[in-house]
Amino acid sequence: LWFGPYRVVRVEPGAAIELTRNPTWWGKPAAFETVIIRIVENTAALEVNLRSGAIDYIAGELGLSLDQAAAMEEREGDAWDFAYKAGLIYEHIDLNLDNPVLADVRVRRALLHAIDRETLSERLFFGRQPVAHGPVSPLDWVYDADLPRTPFDPDAARKLLDEAGWTNEKPDGLRRNAAGEPLRLELGTTAGNRSRELVQQVLQAAWKDVGIDVRIRNQPARVFFGETVSKRQFSGMAMYAWLSSPESVPRSTLHSTMIPTAENNWSGQNYTGYRNPDVDVLLDSIEVELDRGKRRALWAELQAAYARDLPVLPLYFRATPYVFPKWLKGVTPTGHQYSTTLWIEEWRAEE
Known part of the structure; x- marks a missing residue:
């Protein structure tokens, strides 16, 4: 499995x-004989488990939403220690580009123009989560600060929808095409994730304002990720996050x-169905280019292509909240996919 300070002894x-201390670990001996990692499906239950003592610590990688942690700190800040780590977790909305509506880049850009991500971040996440303009975080050295952006501009969104043939001529405010079909899309995410469900409501209202009817369709995480997203079963939009490492x-x-696809046994994570030969070449080139300057230039081209094509609607880069018991010391939050348990041998209890 992994030659680390712990080894797996039980899986439910x-x-x-359940992990137990590895007697053959070559490094600093771990302080705790046993560590149990519990799987809790929704963030409300995480809070309940923490308060009841069923769990001791909530890691930020897949833990509480930012608004939950901030509210909890305000109410019960003396009971636990809290840390907020800016990171590389990219919250976004995948678009199914096989959907004829979303195959039109004008519609995709209109969807992004219609939402005020700055205000959303400020009001729901206390300004801790910077708006994303692409998949690369400003914390990453290959980030291009000059990449094209799609600002909040509802009038621009309406103009693009008009150009794409979706007009607003009826009293209900809903846009329709020449055949009279309404501009209607589905937006799905993980059920029970309070933060995402709040964001959904904000986005739904913003899109309604420009004449787009968005229906919410959420599912348990095991279904959403295990079937709907991984097998490209979502008809319109899927909101979730990628945890990445630097560069x-x-x-x-x-x-x-x-x-x-069924033919490749559902391998790969290009869930949007994005196809761009130039981007394929860029990805191939980045992986083999060793010169940092040349590699950075290739990354800039990739980010520009992403901003032009918008196969995905970028939302923001998440700040991850960690909730520790007062007695737990030595935990080092990372803010990216390399989890905090990488240095679990440094964890210790202090009264």
């Missing part, structure tokens, strides 16, 4: 993983050979 699928080349999410 969907419930828990992580997005081959699996953008390369045309990475589109999951």
Whole structure:
């Protein structure tokens, strides 16, 4: 499995993983004999488990939403320690580009113009989560600060929809095409994730304002990720996050050979169905270019292509909240996919 300070001794699928100290670990001995990682499906239940003592610590990688943690800190800040780590977790909305409506880049850009991501971040996340303009975080050295942006501009959204043939001529305010079909899309995410469900409501209202009817269709995480997203069963939009490492080349999410199909046994993570030969070449080139200057230039081209094509609606980069018991010391939050348990041998209890 992994030659680390702990080894796996028990797995309860969907419930828990038990680790015990590894006697053959070559490094600093871990302080705790046993560590149990519990799997809790929704963020409301996480809070309940923490308060009841069923769990001791909520890691930020897949833990409480930012608004939950901030509210909890305000109410019960003396009971636990809180840390907020800016990171590389990219919250976004995948678009199914096989949907004829979303195949039109004008509609995709209109969807992004219609939402005020700055205000959304400020009001729902206390300004802690910077707006994303692409998949690369400003914390990453390959980030291009000059990449094209799509600002909040509802009038521009309306103009693009008009150009795309979606006009607003009826009293209900809903746009329709020449055949009279309404501009209606589905937006799905993980049920029970309070933060995402709040964001959905904000986005739904913003899109309604420009004449787009968006229906919410949420599912448990095991269904949403295990079937709907991974097998490209979502008809319109899917909101979730990618956890990445620094300078992580997005081959699996953008390369045309990475589109999951029944024929390739649903391998790959290009869930949008994005196909751009120029982007394929850029991804291939970045992976083999060793010169930092040349590699950075290739990354800039990739980010520009992403901003032009908008296969995905970028939302923001998440700040991850960590909730510790007062006695737990030595935990080092990372803010990216390399989890805080990487240095679990440094964890210790102090009264």
